[in-house]
Amino acid sequence: MEVRTTLGERGIRRQPGMFPISIPAVTSKLIAVLVFSLAVGLTAFWIKNDLVQHRLITHVHSDHNVYPFLSVAGIIALLVIHMGIRLYPVYQALTSNNSSREAVKRLQKYPYELLVGMxxxxxxxxxxSEWVGREGRLEGANLISPLIGGMGISLTIAILMFTMVRRVLRPVIVELQYALDGYSIGIPIVWPMLITYACTLLAAILNLFQLTIVESQEHDKNAPYFVGMAALFDVVFALLLAxxxxxxxxxxxAGLVRSIRELVVEGSDMRLSKKPAASPADEAGELALVFRELQLRIEQKFESLGRELKLANKVQQKMLPPGDLTIGSYRIAARNRPFQEVGGDLFDVLSLGPNRFAVMIGDVSGKGLPAxxxxxxxLLLFRSEIRRNGSPAEVLARMNRELCEAMGEDxxxxxxxxVIDAVHDTIQYASAGHLSPYIVHKEGTIEAISCSSLPIGIDxxxxxxxxxxxxxxGDRFILYTDGLIESMDESGRMYSFDGLERELAAWQAGDDVAAVLDDWLARMDASYVKDNDDRTVVVLELVQAYWLQTAQREASAVTHAEALSELTPSRFYAHDWMLNSIxxxxxxVSEQVGLLVATFWPEVDLRxxxxxxVSEGIMNAIEHGNRHNPELVVTVQAQVGSRLTVIRIYDCGGGFFPHVARSENEMAKKRELEDPRGWGLxxxxxxxxxxxxxxxxxxFYMELYFMRKSRG
Known part of the structure; x- marks a missing residue:
């Protein structure tokens, strides 16, 4: 029964270019197989003939008989000539790169022709040999045993040639079938197996039959012993051959199964560099060709997906903000390391006005393209919601309502x-199931910000x-994703929160935050090689207080007293401070207000x-206005102009009347008090x-006025 299929019908197209088959190499292998098979078969025959003391063929061991060598040389020559005649069209097809169904048929039939021919x-x-050895005197009785033995040894050699030639020709047939014209003609898998086992069994039977004839013709009492040894040798040799x-x-x-297993294992190479190891002349070969088609299609899909993922990675990176940013007094360094080409980690830095901006970090469950x-x-939803105003908690609540139905339960x-207030240097922070951030203070202490809530998409x-x-x-605010914490080294040890805190504790104030972050992640890449998740880190560093930075910038224009006349009265700088009533x-706060005035008015000794x-005004507000209640806030507002500085100190009390407090009698009473707390006003x-x-x-507020007056 023949199995005919056309690979072109299954979608395989001919690949352009020359075949990756070396014709001289194939020819050399075939000749080597022929010589090797003959050598093994004849060696086995010589060993067996020695075991029975040359009773199989007596004349081949004659000292002056060169016929055995001539016979072997002649057989090899005839086999090579036959090989050249039968395979010449195949060589033409390979060298000319033209399709030839006849070449495929010749290759598939050649091992069977070789079996019969041998x-x-x-x-x-x-x-x-018998005719030459007996000098032309051939007798029927003497001819039966050599012919039976010759057929046995010939079958043994033929089976070796049949098996090994099929193995040598396998890649050639695959290339012709697959790359030339996609034509396949198969022989059922049972035929080569049946032929091999049947010929092996027949060779053993013939050899044993010859030994039986030899034993019956000998009258030596040791003949059964020698014949038995030769019979055992034939049985062992037949088993080894089978x-x-x-x-x-x-x-x-097994090679085909291994190739299929490697194909489906995640992370394996799905390219065509590994071809299935199976004979193409049977059902296993058909399976191998189908497997190659599967490889080709997967490779095409893989390359297409690779291009799409590279494009998606570019788009994703374009959507994320730059990794190094400076906003006012803040320096921001962010790094996103997806586990695959694209990932589910995200971060964003978004301006919300002249003195406000938002920082966001997120982690989508899963990896790859869906994430x-x-x-x-x-990212788009966050940018839309954060611009609608509202606190971080309100933004998260709105996003949660939008995404609960869209995301489902998967x-x-x-x-x-x-949300960072760059004027007051405060951060309003809210979390939806994200890991607790850290603050690394300038003096080196680490503060974990406790926050717990459900992720988005649940409730x-x-x-x-x-x-x-x-x-x-000098403080640094650190956000990160769980891919950092869950990274593992070669021994399986997790990085964990302890590793993170040890790293943060080693940071030095004043070091460039971007360089510190890059060095940290580079060390993690080298040591923690078993991570299988995206990693994202965002570091926000307050380099300098906003009010001081702005004051220095504004005051830089005033370098000498003559420039004062050029300033307009309407030009001023304002800043607020808030503190608890402790x-x-x-x-x-009083030191910062004094530094602010000294920065704008360097020639005036008012600091x-x-x-x-200001210190006395704040203490008065804490004691008399807020009654030492730490939950109540004192607000200090400073406005430094060209000629006048106005400082307001707010509290939550009922207040007092300044004209009463400022009266001469009231002032005299306060001066006479022994308690210094009464001297504030x-x-x-x-x-x-x-x-x-x-x-x-x-x-209620107290308002202090200071005029700009030169020294002296």
């Missing part, structure tokens, strides 16, 4: 959103909490006066040029 040549060689054939076939199927698509949608998203009515963080110059907190007056009155009180929508 048996006939062996019989002919034995017949001629085992060799079975092993070759098993290796072909990347959801990541892109999330995906979840963790997000962390911070449509989820309410998110937010916290307000205060940054000082004694001792007034020192930092200590302003600092002392006296100091304020003596240090400031003027002060008053008032109330607006923010509460």
């Amino acid at each position: 048996v006939l040549l062996g019989l002919g060689a034995v017949f001629v 085992g060799f054939v079975t092993l070759r076939f098993r290796r072909e199927l 990347a698509l959801l990541m892109s949608a999330l 995906s979840t998203v963790t997000l962390g959103v911070g 449509e009515d989820m309410k998110y909490e937010e916290t307000v963080l205060k940054l000082q110059p 004694e001792g907190m007034e020192r930092s 200590e006066d302003v600092q002392s007056a 006296v100091l304020i009155d003596s240090l400031s040029d003027y002060w008053s009180t008032g109330r607006d929508e923010r509460g």
Whole structure:
């Protein structure tokens, strides 16, 4: 039965270019197979003939008989000539790169022709050997045993040639069938197996039959012993030959199964560099050709997907902000390392006005293209929602309601959103199931920001909490994804939060944050090689207080006293501070107000006066206005103009009347008090040029005035 298929019907197209088959190499292998098979077969015969003391063929061991060597040389010559005649059209097809169905048929039939031809040549060689050895005297009784033995050894040699030639010709047939014209003619898998085993069995039977004849013709009492040894040799040799054939076939199927397994294993090479190891002349060969078609189609899909993923990666990277940014007094360094070409981690930095911007980090469950698509949608949704105003908690709640129905139950998203007030150096931060951020303070201490909530996509009515963080110059705010924490080294040890905190504790104040981040991730890439998730890190560093940076920029235009006349009265700089009603907190704010005035008015010696007056005003607001309630806030607002500085100190109290507090009698009473706490208004009155009180929508305030006067 023949199995005919056309690979062109299955979608395989002819590949242009020359065949990757070396014709001299194939020819050399075929000749080597022929010589090797003859050598093995004749060696086995010589060993067996020695075991029975040359009783099989006596004359081949004559000292002056060169016929055996001539016989072997003649057989090899005839086989090579036959090979050249039968395979010449195949060589033409390979060299000219033209399609030839006849070439495929010749290659597939050649091992079977070789099997029959070797048996006939062996019989002919034995017949001629007997005729020459007996000097032309041939007798029927004496001719039966050599012919039977010759047929047995010829079958043995033929089976070796048949098996090994099929193996040598396998890649040639595959290339012709696949690359030339896509034509396949197959012989059922049972035929080569049946032929091999039947010929092996027949060769053993013939050899044993010859030994039986020899034993019956001998009258030596040791003849059975020698014949038995030769029979055992024939049986062992036949088993080895059958085992060799079975092993070759098993290796072909095992190679095919291994190729299929490698194809489906994640991360394996799906290219055509590995061809299936199977004979193309049977059902296994058909399976191999189908497998090659599958490889080709997967490679095409793989290359197409690779191009799409590269494009998606470019689009994704374009959607993300630059990795290094400077916004006012803040320096931002962000790094996104997807596990595959595209990933589900995202971050964003978005301006919300002159002195406000938002920072966001997120992690979509899953990896690859689905996570990347959801990541892109999330990024667009976040940018839309954050511009609608509202706190970070409100933004997360709106995004959660939008995404709960769209995402279903298959995906979840963790997000962390911070809105930075660059004037007050505060961060409003809210988290939707994201990992707790860290603050690395300038002095080296690490603070973990506690926040817990459900990820987006679980509860449509989820309410998110937010916290307000205060940054000082030199502080760093760190956001990250779980791919960083879950990274593993070669020993399987996880990086963990301990590793993260050790790394953050080693950071030095003043180091370039981008260089620090790059060095950190480079060390992780080298040591933690078993990570299988995206990794994203965002570091926000407050380099300098906003008010000081702006004051220095504004004051840089004023370098000498003559420039004062060029300033207009309407030009001023303003900044606010907020502090809890706790004694001792007034020192930092009063020092910053004094530094602000000294920066704008470098020629005026008012820094200590302003600092002392503001400190007394804040302590007065904490003690009398807010009654030392730490939950109540004191707000200090400073406005430095060209000729006048106005400082307002707000509290939550009921207030007092300045004309009563400023009266001579009241001042005299305060001077006579032994308690220095009663001297606050006296100091304020003596240090400031003027002060008053008032109330607006923010509460009660004390207002201090300082005039710009040159030294001396």
